[in-house]
Every structure is written in C-alpha cells, then in structure tokens.
Amino acid sequence: MIRKLALITYYLILKRLPNSTFPFFGPVSEKLRYSCCRHIFKECGKNVNIGQNARFGTGKNIVIGYNSGIGINAKVPDNIIIGEHVMMGENVTVFGSNHAFERTDIPMTKQGFKTYPPVVIEDDVWIGNNSIILAGRIIKKGSIVAAGTVLTKDFPEYSIIGGNPSRLLKSRLDIAKPKHE
Template identity: 50%
Template sequence: MKLLQFVCLASYYGFARYLPVSYSKPFGKISKKIRYYLCKNIFAKTGHNANIERGAYFGKGTWVEIGKNSSIGVNSHIQNNTIIGDDVMMGTNTYMLDNTTHNFARTDITMIAQGKKKYADRSQVIIGNDVWIGRDVMILGSKIIADGSIIGARTLLTKNFPPYSIIGGNPSKLIRSRLEPKD
C-alpha cells in the first residue's frame, strides 16, 4: 500500500466516514467531495461523480472499482474486491458477505475455538451498469448482478439472475424481467 493510499484510508475511517450524508444541508456536498477525493486515492478505480455515502465500509478498498454516477449506500458493507459498474444506485445497509466460514464439525470443542476454514474461497461481487439495489439487501458469496437489474429491499441474494431482472425475496427469486411488457 502506498503512503498516500494509507493516509487516505486512515483519514476515511478516522473522520470522513462519519461526515454527514451527501444530501444533508448545509454540509452534504462538501462531505461527498471529501469522501470522493479520499476514495479516489484508495480504490483501484473511481469513476466521475461516484458517491461513497456516510458510514460505508470497504475494508482496505485497494481492489474496489466504482463506475461513474454510482454510489455506495449509507452504512453499506462491501468486500474489498467488489466491482461496481456505471449508474448504480445502492440503498442503505447493503451487505456483501464472502465465503469465509467457520469450522463446526467437532462437538468436543466450541465452534469459536475451531476457527475459520483456512482455504475458504475469496468471493467477488460484480455489479453491472444501471443497477438499483434496494435497502437492506444482503448479497452472499460471489455474485454477478447483471446490467439493468433491480433488487428489492430486504432481498437475500443467493444466486445470479439474467440482465434486466427484478429480484426480491428471501431467498431471492425472479419477480419478472424488465424486458417483458407490464400488464
């Protein structure tokens, strides 16, 4: 990690993460600009007019890519290797969880004492362009959210869906395609 990247990461988690949301008056616009500047120096790619909202968590962030006009929602938790396309709206409290799991096979010792699996695959979430992720969505493991998709609030995303899907539920299911005419 480069020195500037480290300083920006420390500044983000030290104070910028706690600045007001981008839409608040009177300090929202400057808060958005501060977080954008810091993340531009942390992320692998930061598109024009990207918005990292208050409380967003992204680990070290060195592998995160975010496209133009896209946002990471208030208090959202994304993985370090997430790729976010252009024009993505992400709701509050979106969580992306990787495949790291705990050992639990033995019953003679506690699960916490068994630790995590050593060779758990690191997952990656790829979010296409023109995607809307609703509030409180949880994304499990490696997922590709295809272009034009809408994921409804409180959805537990457990699998991939085709482009222009409207997805909802726990577990997730296809509600309909945006390409189909609405009755």
C-alpha cells in the same frame, strides 16, 4: 503512502460526515469522501457517491464506475467490482467470503474461511435498502434487487429480484415492451 493516509483519514473523519442530502454540509461531505476514496480504490470513476458510514475494508481492490455509489451504512468487501450508474440503498451488506464448513470432524470455528470470486455488480443496477448479497454473486446489467432481498444466486440481465431466498419477480424486458391495442 498516499493511499494509507487517505484510508486513515476516511475511517477517522470522513465516514462520519453528514450524508450528501444534508443541507450545505452534505454536498461538501460527499465531495470530500469522493476525493479521498479516489486514492484508496483501485479504480474510481467520476461522480461517485460514498455514503455516510460506508465500510469497505482496505478498499485496495475496489473498482467502481462512473455515476455509482456505495450506500449509507453499506458494508462491502475490499475486492468488489461496481459498474456504472449503480444505485445502492442504505444498510446493504455484501459478503466477500464465508466460513468453511465442509468437514464434520472438526468444529466450524477451526475451519477458517472460504474465499469466492469478487462480487460483480454490472451497469445500471439498483440495490434496495437492507439487501444482503452473498459472496461470489454477479448482479447482471439493468437488474433491480428489491429492499430486504437476500441474494443467493445469479439472475439474467434486467431482472427484478426479491425475497429470502432471492427469486425472480419479473423481467424489466417484459415491462419495457410496448403494448399494442
């Protein structure tokens, strides 16, 4: 009952409150959204930021770790798994399903939906503004998804990913290696 009341309160009131950076009311709005979403999500770590107008369906199977966030105007499925220290930019869209289209003898509109395993965003990930993450993807630990990326496949840990379709731009591990002169 508390979960349903929290979900109604979030969608009717709290999602419309100012963003966390808005003077005075922003931090209060952030705390109110967090307090509400702790009752909606399956698991919710501390210091979680749910951005203004974020949409997450019923949210009943969402797991989100400590110090992570769902970005402003983001749309995520209600079964996403988000690790710790995850930054998500504005207008990120994460798909949890897609239209079935395997059969050619009937219209695609009559084929229903194909479900996928939940999208998993591991720890210490940064997802840039306007990125699109397709259903079933795993974003590995320490990765950066550049703004505007359409994430179509999985990449190794500490990858910097960009483009449409997505491609490996470089590894953060290569950047982190000290250079000897």
